[in-house]
Amino acid sequence: MPDLRIEGYVIVSADGMLANADRVMPGQLKFEGDKKFFTAALDRADLIVHGRHSHEGQPNSPRRTRIILTRRVGAIAPDPSNPKATLWNPAGAAFEAACDFAKVHSGTVAVIGGPDVFGMFMDRYHTFWLSQAPHVRLPGGEPCFPGVPERSPQEILAAHGLKAGDPQILDPAHEVSVTPWRRPG
Ligand SMILES: NC(=O)c1ccc[n+]([C@@H]2O[C@H](COP(=O)([O-])OP(=O)(O)OC[C@H]3O[C@@H](n4cnc5c(N)ncnc54)[C@H](OP(=O)(O)O)[C@@H]3O)[C@@H](O)[C@H]2O)c1
Numbered sequence: 001m002p003d004l005r006i007e008g009y010v011i012v013s014a015d016g017m018l019a020n021a022d023r024v025m026p027g028q029l030k031f032e033g034d035k036k037f038f039t040a041a042l043d044r045a046d047l048i049v050h051g052r053h054s055h056e057g058q059p060n061s062p063r064r065t066r067i068i069l070t071r072r073v074g075a076i077a078p079d080p081s082n083p084k085a086t087l088w089n090p091a092g093a094a095f096e097a098a099c100d101f102a103k104v105h106s107g108t109v110a111v112i113g114g115p116d117v118f119g120m121f122m123d124r125y126h127t128f129w130l131s132q133a134p135h136v137r138l139p140g141g142e143p144c145f146p147g148v149p150e151r152s153p154q155e156i157l158a159a160h161g162l163k164a165g166d167p168q169i170l171d172p173a174h175e176v177s178v179t180p181w182r183r184p185g
Contacts, residue, residue, distance in 0.1 A: 002099050003106045006124045007045075009038055010113060011131035011176075016148040017141030018113060023053070028136045033170035037178060041129070046107030047099065049121075054113040067098050069117055076101045090120065119146040122160045128181040130157065135174060157181040 010018055011034050020026045039058055042048060048056070048066040055061065055068075067086045068079060075092030079085035088098040099105065111121050122145070130153060143149055145156050154164070162181035170176045 002096055002104065004047075004099065004104070004109050005107070005126045006109045006111060006121055007041070008111045008118055008121065008125050008128035009041060009131075010118065010129075010144050010153075011038075011133060012144045012153055013136040013138045013141065014132070014134050015137050015139070015141070016144055016153050017138035018115065018144040019142040020138050021140040021142075023142050026138070028138070029133055031133065031171040031174060031176045034131050034176055034178070037129075037131070037170055042110055042112075044108065045110035047102060047104040047109045048112060049109055049117065050112045051114045051117045054117070056112060065102055065104060067102055113144075115143060115145055115148075118144065122156070125160075125162060125181070126183055128157055128162055129178050130154070130181055131170065131176065131178040133174065133176050154181075 011029055012018055013029060018025065042056060042058070042064060043060055046065065048064050050066065051069045062084070065084050067088050069090065070087050071089055073087045073089050075089055076098050077087045079087050086098055086102040111117060144153050147156050162183055165180040165182055167177040167179040170178055
């Protein structure tokens with residue numbers, strides 16, 4: 001069993017959306033301070049995990065070991081287009097098996113979306129870093145977690161046993177902050 005610390009990262013609008021109605025993350029949700037925070041976290045992580053449409057697309061991305069969720073494979077396969085990526089279908093193999101294939105047996109895992117991928121790890125996060133843009137609204141957008149907007153992202157994190165720590169301001173002009181939601185103990 002790998003010794004992994006699983007962390008989640010998302011920035012959401014005031015109405016709990018991570019993307020607009022076209023399932024695209026709009027410029028309105030992009031803030032330099034949040035980008036710096038996110039980039040530094042990914043640079044420290046030993047493994048990045050995301051769905052096929054949530055690649056972070058950063059200059060350091062080619063250096064990062066990653067697992068990409070897709071139903072295009074039955075279980076686990078190398079990514080023919082990226083030697084540092086493993087393709088994983090959770091219907092066919094456990095996460096631990098995908099980590100083993102990726103040769104990651106310890107360290108920090110950064111889960112970066114989309115919604116179904118966040119939902120899959122909800123009971124396993126050590127810390128979920130919830131960035132919020134309180135002046136952005138994305139009506140009809142893509143909810144950050146399964147269960148939003150019926151419940152808020154905060155209610156969902158709390159329902160999975162996570163507790164909010166002190167928020168940190170990432171962009172004072174737009175009042176963008178990040179709150180760590182940590183699992184006690
Ligand atoms: N605001 C933020 O912080 C933030 C964070 C993350 C993403 N985003 C944005 O939100 C949008 C997310 O797109 P999305 O909803 O399409 O999510 P996604 O999870 O990135 O991509 C969905 C695809 O991932 C694969 N996948 C997801 N769950 C799977 C499962 N349980 N088993 C197997 N494969 C699975 C499938 O790929 P196949 O089709 O290959 O089977 C599915 O079509 C993007 O625009 C992204 O930029 C924003």
